[in-house]
Amino acid sequence: MPPLDEFRKQIGDVPAHDDAATLKLKSLDFYWFSPILKRQLADCRGDIAVRPRNRDEVLAVAAAAARTRLPLTVRGGGTGNYGQAIPLSGGVVLDMGALDGVVSVSPGVGTFEAGATMLEIDKALAPQGWELRFHPSTRKQATIGGFVAGGAAGAGSCTWGQIADPGAVLAVEVATVEENPRVLRLEGPDVLKVLHAYGINGILLSVTVPLAPRHPWAERILAFPDLARAARFGQALTEAEGIAKKLVSVFDPRIPPKLGRLSAYVPEGRAAAIVMVSEPQAGALIDMAARFGGEVTFARSAEEADRVAFEGLGSPGPLYEYTWNHTTLHALKREPDITYLQVRFPPDGMLELVDTVAATFGDELLLHLEFQRRFGRVVCSALPLVRYTSDARLDEVIATLDAMGAAVSNPHTFVLDNAGWKRVDAPQPEFKRVADPHGLMNPGKLAGT
């Protein structure tokens, strides 16, 4: 019997589809933010997409894949930008979206099934006064398992750092891809064995994370005379321990006109900041912005912001949906030759380097900064909009930035190479041999597989 038929037989009544439309939908992600990945990955498809309804069905899928030696690619919300969820060698696409339950919540900690979206988790937690510490701009689509496997930072990072930081994930449960799958529990630093491994180190079943007590997050847009002053405001605000906040995003004056509905709230030619701040403290923003020539141009109460986020009502949408890589999404929808980069600015001399970078590339590269706390310092990452002309020119821009001291994490490659693995200090290759002994999890994703 062909392996695919055997696989079908073994998984019994686990929901499965293999029509072209479903396979396209379940095989791709937001890889098309990159013109390079777009060329490379557009035709990748799984041969069958399964959506198990519970843990036993996940284990049945894992067992069947191991027995038939079919490639297996795990998928959360499909919001990755580097093809994290794209099957490079066909086979089985495992959609975890039906495992979306809240397993348990107690003060300061929650356990969630890997397929739960971060928005649904926050909706469930809100009445109890808790929330996830951070979420990507794709809060509505992204699953917590996907965020652990392929994400990094987002709204909340200006206070809580990143998902790979010590303490940010307390435990995970992982199913191995073996003939008789096991469920392994990893705690503390062992979590790093699967973190940012793009889902090729076992199947994440559940995630236990510390929760943040929930502030009433009000939304604000502010306008500034120029990027330099907006950036200095972003820095000052993120440094201000006394002001509770969840999001500090800063935009070059040429970006807001590309942001659809948001453009109405930023006067032409002005740099902008998007901020989520604890409502009783919103007044402090006014004074702080004034120091940098800025003013508030849009204000939405925490109650209204929750309604917009939780019920999908109101316009504009949640302001975080204009930040992080949603900025790129909005611009790209309007100007198809736009792409982006990921740039980390070092904390020392950071804003001077931002100024220099901003002055170097003219209209080719427009800075969009996300302020964060990392390891006790305030830093900003940039997700600049880049006018794409050729692969060679993009490489040149990356090399120029690197030479200036702004470290680029190249988002235009789908291979989780050695550089990627070295991001976390953990025995990921060793754990891959445990969790995926047959090397079935998205072969081709890891360099050399």
Added chain:
Amino acid sequence: MPPLDEFRKQIGDVPAHDDAATLKLKSLDFYWFSPILKRQLADCRGDIAVRPRNRDEVLAVAAAAARTRLPLTVRGGGTGNYGQAIPLSGGVVLDMGALDGVVSVSPGVGTFEAGATMLEIDKALAPQGWELRFHPSTRKQATIGGFVAGGAAGAGSCTWGQIADPGAVLAVEVATVEENPRVLRLEGPDVLKVLHAYGINGILLSVTVPLAPRHPWAERILAFPDLARAARFGQALTEAEGIAKKLVSVFDPRIPPKLGRLSAYVPEGRAAAIVMVSEPQAGALIDMAARFGGEVTFARSAEEADRVAFEGLGSPGPLYEYTWNHTTLHALKREPDITYLQVRFPPDGMLELVDTVAATFGDELLLHLEFQRRFGRVVCSALPLVRYTSDARLDEVIATLDAMGAAVSNPHTFVLDNAGWKRVDAPQPEFKRVADPHGLMNPGKLAGT
């Protein structure tokens, strides 16, 4: 009629006492931590101590003091260490302790009468899931008005910075000391007009502060081979955004034996750390401590820690009562020749400077560090125990520390001098003319009055 009799007549039935025992109790504070202040202030007494029961009675006291031109010294919990609450020129002592109500609480913000103790406020807030962002080690005695007028930092500062930081106090109400007292409301940066003014810029009636959502704070004591490694642990923990925490205190190995009941939990010759950490994250401490050769030697759950703090039951007492200037208190009770200093270490090269200071003074100065966040960086302040021999030697120690780059705020002076006023960027002298036009508020406290 003598002014004091006239004052008595004018205040009507506001509770008042003038017996020697009460006047001693209500005129002094913890000034005796300093052998120098002890000599200078021991005999200072008010002539009458009043304890108004409501705002109208406070205003009656202010009016009567203004009309009779009697000096007026405002008092909260009397926990200051520089004689903040000690009347230097006699007159009226105004005990605010009976104005101790919670005025209002809504998500993220609370307004409290100035005389409410920080412990009672936290007890009232706990069922609603909120708490004060910080409190001094004297949480049980200190009032929120006193903390704003004469405090700076405490438990919570490792996350939230200090009380003078932007956003840390949203508003205050202040009564003027005039024949017809007015109640002024100061908001935002205007709050700095009374902040750290030692109560001589009007009578604080209420304080509005942002609240912190309440984590389940577990308590831990950890032991380390030496101070250098304990300090590096303190730094690493405070830098770890991913670990929610409220207190990170570090002690030279020679200090724990001086800390009474706490000494049982630190093996002899080991440096120590006291930590309050969000309970679900306590496991991360173990890994982090191990990196610095440390281990947990005492653990108390958040539930138990709350019981100890809120109900006064259990031993040892709340661990925060062994930190900040409570460390000095415990040591001083056992060794009367001990005093202390307040030292700020700059963030760059901080731990190397800590090492150098620790190596410089032998047994004369034992470092006790409190890790904090300030303006986006992790810093530590030291409240070192100092073996006092003479004023001249103490001056020498201060000069040596200053020369090494460790800035000393001299706690052995009761005068709020120009240096003190310059701490905050606000028109305090101008506001004093508004709030206290007759210069009646503790004359002698401000240099030149």
